[in-house]
Amino acid sequence: MSRSASIIGAAVSRIDGPDKLTGRARYAGDFHPEGMTYAYGVYSTIARGRVVSIDTQAAMRCPGVLDVFHHGNFPSLHRSPASFAEENVVDEKRVPFEDDEVFYAGQFVALVVADSFEHARAAAYQVKVTYDEDTNTVATLAQAMEKRGSTHANDSERGDPEGAYQSAPHQVDATYTTPVETHNPMETHTTVARWIDGKLEVWDSTQGVVFTRNTLSKVFDLDPSRVIVHADFIGSGFGGKLWVWPHCIATAGAARELGRPVQFVLPRQQMFTTSGHRPETSQHVRLAADNDGTLLSIRHENVNSTSHVGTVVEACAGSTEGLYKCDNLRISHATSITDRGTPTAMRAPGAGVGLFALESAMDELAVKLGMDPLELRRKNFTDRDPGADLPYSSNHLLECYDRAAESFGWSRRTPGVGSMRDGDKIIGWGMAACNWDAMRNPCDARVTLHDDGSASVHCASQDIGTGTYTVLAQIASAELDLPLDRIDIKLGDSTFPHGPISGGSWATASLLPAVAEAARAAIDKIKEYAGKAGSPLADADPNDFVYEKGMVKDGHGKAVSIADILKPQQLASATGEAHTGGAPDSGYSFGSFGTHFVEITWEPAIAQLKVTRVVSAIDAGQIINQKSARNQVEGAIVMGMSSALFEATEYDERNARPVNNNYAEYLVPVNADMPQLDVILLDHPDYELNEFGARGIGEIGLTGMQAAVANAVYHATGKRVRDLPVMLDKLMDETE
Amino acid sequence: MRQFEYKRAENTRGAVHAHAGQASAYLAGGTTLIDLVKLDIMQPERLVDVNRLDLADIEHSDGGTLKIGAMVRNTTLAYDQTVQTDYSVLSEALLQGASRQLRNRATTGGNVMQRVRCSYFRDGVSPCNKREPGSGCSAIDGHNREVFAVLGTSEHCIAVHPSDMCVAMAAIGATVHLASADSERAVDFLDFHRLPGDTPHIEHDLKDDELITHITLDAPIKGAGSTYIKLRDRSSYQFALASCAAIVALDGDTIREARIALGGVGTKPWRCKQAEAALQGASATDESFKQAAQIAMEGATPYKHNAFKIPLARKAIVRALRDAAERARRSAGEPT
Numbered sequence A: 001m002s003r004s005a006s007i008i009g010a011a012v013s014r015i016d017g018p019d020k021l022t023g024r025a026r027y028a029g030d031f032h033p034e035g036m037t038y039a040y041g042v043y044s045t046i047a048r049g050r051v052v053s054i055d056t057q058a059a060m061r062c063p064g065v066l067d068v069f070h071h072g073n074f075p076s077l078h079r080s081p082a083s084f085a086e087e088n089v090v091d092e093k094r095v096p097f098e099d100d101e102v103f104y105a106g107q108f109v110a111l112v113v114a115d116s117f118e119h120a121r122a123a124a125y126q127v128k129v130t131y132d133e134d135t136n137t138v139a140t141l142a143q144a145m146e147k148r149g150s151t152h153a154n155d156s157e158r159g160d161p162e163g164a165y166q167s168a169p170h171q172v173d174a175t176y177t178t179p180v181e182t183h184n185p186m187e188t189h190t191t192v193a194r195w196i197d198g199k200l201e202v203w204d205s206t207q208g209v210v211f212t213r214n215t216l217s218k219v220f221d222l223d224p225s226r227v228i229v230h231a232d233f234i235g236s237g238f239g240g241k242l243w244v245w246p247h248c249i250a251t252a253g254a255a256r257e258l259g260r261p262v263q264f265v266l267p268r269q270q271m272f273t274t275s276g277h278r279p280e281t282s283q284h285v286r287l288a289a290d291n292d293g294t295l296l297s298i299r300h301e302n303v304n305s306t307s308h309v310g311t312v313v314e315a316c317a318g319s320t321e322g323l324y325k326c327d328n329l330r331i332s333h334a335t336s337i338t339d340r341g342t343p344t345a346m347r348a349p350g351a352g353v354g355l356f357a358l359e360s361a362m363d364e365l366a367v368k369l370g371m372d373p374l375e376l377r378r379k380n381f382t383d384r385d386p387g388a389d390l391p392y393s394s395n396h397l398l399e400c401y402d403r404a405a406e407s408f409g410w411s412r413r414t415p416g417v418g419s420m421r422d423g424d425k426i427i428g429w430g431m432a433a434c435n436w437d438a439m440r441n442p443c444d445a446r447v448t449l450h451d452d453g454s455a456s457v458h459c460a461s462q463d464i465g466t467g468t469y470t471v472l473a474q475i476a477s478a479e480l481d482l483p484l485d486r487i488d489i490k491l492g493d494s495t496f497p498h499g500p501i502s503g504g505s506w507a508t509a510s511l512l513p514a515v516a517e518a519a520r521a522a523i524d525k526i527k528e529y530a531g532k533a534g535s536p537l538a539d540a541d542p543n544d545f546v547y548e549k550g551m552v553k554d555g556h557g558k559a560v561s562i563a564d565i566l567k568p569q570q571l572a573s574a575t576g577e578a579h580t581g582g583a584p585d586s587g588y589s590f591g592s593f594g595t596h597f598v599e600i601t602w603e604p605a606i607a608q609l610k611v612t613r614v615v616s617a618i619d620a621g622q623i624i625n626q627k628s629a630r631n632q633v634e635g636a637i638v639m640g641m642s643s644a645l646f647e648a649t650e651y652d653e654r655n656a657r658p659v660n661n662n663y664a665e666y667l668v669p670v671n672a673d674m675p676q677l678d679v680i681l682l683d684h685p686d687y688e689l690n691e692f693g694a695r696g697i698g699e700i701g702l703t704g705m706q707a708a709v710a711n712a713v714y715h716a717t718g719k720r721v722r723d724l725p726v727m728l729d730k731l732m733d734e735t736e
Numbered sequence B: 001m002r003q004f005e006y007k008r009a010e011n012t013r014g015a016v017h018a019h020a021g022q023a024s025a026y027l028a029g030g031t032t033l034i035d036l037v038k039l040d041i042m043q044p045e046r047l048v049d050v051n052r053l054d055l056a057d058i059e060h061s062d063g064g065t066l067k068i069g070a071m072v073r074n075t076t077l078a079y080d081q082t083v084q085t086d087y088s089v090l091s092e093a094l095l096q097g098a099s100r101q102l103r104n105r106a107t108t109g110g111n112v113m114q115r116v117r118c119s120y121f122r123d124g125v126s127p128c129n130k131r132e133p134g135s136g137c138s139a140i141d142g143h144n145r146e147v148f149a150v151l152g153t154s155e156h157c158i159a160v161h162p163s164d165m166c167v168a169m170a171a172i173g174a175t176v177h178l179a180s181a182d183s184e185r186a187v188d189f190l191d192f193h194r195l196p197g198d199t200p201h202i203e204h205d206l207k208d209d210e211l212i213t214h215i216t217l218d219a220p221i222k223g224a225g226s227t228y229i230k231l232r233d234r235s236s237y238q239f240a241l242a243s244c245a246a247i248v249a250l251d252g253d254t255i256r257e258a259r260i261a262l263g264g265v266g267t268k269p270w271r272c273k274q275a276e277a278a279l280q281g282a283s284a285t286d287e288s289f290k291q292a293a294q295i296a297m298e299g300a301t302p303y304k305h306n307a308f309k310i311p312l313a314r315k316a317i318v319r320a321l322r323d324a325a326e327r328a329r330r331s332a333g334e335p336t
């Protein structure tokens, strides 16, 4: 093997950067097939009830209008089985326009197609819908639990959590709640669909071209080979674009009915209704510990909001089973139905909000014990996953604690509430652990060596903005011993060799081995050709062949280029293919670990809260690209801070309509909110997971951030905020 | 397609002439108007573009006042030398509003005339007395944390007037100059915006055949210090939860004159004359500032989610007065 190691782990700039900067990179909405038409939705203004009538007369008379679709005239379609194994997951089970029922505000009730976007929108405003409204709406999780109760989803238990809790000297019993958060990628959901000869071709802003292909093939009852899905570039997704949502089906259906391509772009407002969100959660945590801090019992019991048209379980306790050593544990998950759109995965689903609860409770326990919160965590560290009852393949959490604490200056922390000051400001220091599963999925790849000395890589996975193009180019460059600029990475096309969805932080761990193996297969192929009749090396012993820098050498040092090997065979290229599997069943549990240390300032005189400093240390295996990895962790930290301080989709409690459905009112941090960020990447390869030792890095940085912020806020103010986000009104004294 | 006519006015006369008599809207920077037209909330049949009008100057005029043309952009106004030295409260207020891109477009006239940010006004479907007089106010019992008032509200509307610039102007003292085809008139800035009362759809004292041509600021108070404190959840690009424009002039440690105006809490730019009166002759201490803040917020009505704005506004007032007084002290100490 001729792997040139230096490029792995290097700080390589994105290979797609110039294309993105110059506008050459084409996103779904940039594809304009011949004869394109434009669709605009009409969305339910009520949350629950029935459509009594849809008057489309005025809309049909508007200029440029081609048709108005609704439940009365839309073709009947099939539901997707929503199976992960079959790769056709949908979170919203209902197909658009199935019937006259309305399950949430923002549900599609009609789709107007016209010759321009402006004509379609203007006509959509003219569609008159009358409803029979059920005004007894359930707008929030609290209302849902009260009126409808909850449905058990799953649980797991070890030891005797109740008994151990009762007999322990120290207990914490608290409920934490987190609001709905809405994925707000810059690029809203976009679909361009066209039908040619009974084949459906779709350009979609999706995190999974294969899943989208399979889902559409189920919905339209087509052989998967008759559906092609493209996603060359995605303006990010954060989990919101993992599965197919109603707009995609509506667009493809309309294109079939009209016999013309249709483009649909979801308006920003509807990002808050019909394309998923992080569900609202209520998490009951009970911890018990001995006097020395040893955890004796952990319980983490959760309910999250879901919808009438899809059951989504937020695995809040996903990290709780395995993060700490504790013999007595119970976790459970349940759902409760609100009259809102269907939730879905949002970056770091489960642990993203789950560790807010667990790591806040750990802080509360530390306060009760009078123990340093870092010490409490060290005390309960485990290098075995007690949930899976397996050793971790590689767990350097203790080193994360040491290095982050050192860099942050944690030893200078004085534990008293409000004891650290800077003039008029109170300083708070808090910390929390972070954790994410290290997953790996089966993946196919094809690597082709061309006679011009270049190579191409094909895989039906996609780059959602995280740097997948770049890390694959690095691996191909290393394996093929070719410069980066001779490597062409092709992703985002469902006709390529089967690849996984870009989610769960598993893209890198899954794709790298497949690409490397396919590269080696391509090298073997070229060596095979080198030994064939007519080859300049035909007389040499094939066992001596060495591949190096795009050349094959024989035992005497005679080097022949790929072109010269291929030519006599009348071939333009040599191809290698590979299939690699999921996480090996090797007796290990795989996870990534880390910690955040956060400094906040609170100025009581003007009620202003700021996160001023974050030091994070992350153990995510071998870092393949220092730049893109750091970028992922920094982005996740900011998103976690955003979740801690700002993000919440607010619904009107009377009618379940989202009220802050735009970028001006749905708050995320702006530049001026940015703290000083210091990200330490540990870089210990985990060779049990794959040959590169790489685990994923996209999500872990978000987990634990909210708790680290809330714990720092407690340290400064003495206020324990258990309901996110931590807004200034929650910190003001009632007596002021 | 909703059709509208577009007219580009070349002079004030032409503008008011084109505007009068039908559902028209002047198009200045467009940062409020275009947004609301796209949302189908404002449905003008005619847009009268006033960008060519000769109203983009900032000039000194009689008695030390400053005359600001209606088409002066927010960015230009904020960085104007005179504004920065004589009316720093205005410059600070402008620079804490919106974003740079928006400020580059937004005009003085448009800013005064900007519409409320209430989500029920903007969603096009909820009952809203501004959008559809008589239909009711959804905000009173709805989600009402951010852009909802505690002062000047009525049972018909509780939306905040969202401008930062106007708060500074209310504190400084200003006059709005209006022109119609054949006459001109001047309105005290504090009387220009209307309280919602039972007619929340009538937002200001501007007649159909009138145009704001300019705004004059009162002469600056000699030796005064001023500042604008804007409190909000994130550090920029958010409307005020509570804000305060304060101007303080001192005689030694005694307050000679003080001005207080509030944003984020009132249904119009909110001047606090009683609190100002209480400060006159008082010593410039936190004690006095707190008392003034108390007076300013007397009679405020909290709603379900915005009760915190009452203490928050008091904090803004105290901090703004303290900083303004400090600046007055410093400038008094400076050699002239």
Ligand SMILES: Cc1cc2nc3c(=O)[nH]c(=O)nc-3n(C[C@H](O)[C@H](O)[C@H](O)COP(=O)(O)OP(=O)(O)OC[C@H]3O[C@@H](n4cnc5c(N)ncnc54)[C@H](O)[C@@H]3O)c2cc1C
Residues within 6 Å of the ligand: A664, B025, B026, B027, B028, B029, B030, B031, B032, B033, B034, B035, B050, B070, B071, B096, B097, B098, B099, B102, B105, B106, B107, B108, B109, B110, B111, B112, B113, B114, B115, B162, B163, B164, B165, B206, B210, B211, B212, B213, B237, B238, B239, B240
């Ligand atoms: C996302 C966002 C955030 C914002 N944040 C803030 C903020 O933090 N603080 C803040 O203060 N503002 C904020 N704004 C509002 C912004 O300041 C206003 O939109 C802007 O000042 C309006 O000026 P314009 O010239 O663009 O007005 P236009 O949109 O052109 O006009 C607005 C209205 O005024 C009328 N009009 C314009 N000129 C005249 C005139 N000469 N005479 C009579 N009528 C006239 C128009 O007909 C229209 O009805 C924000 C806006 C946006 C979109």
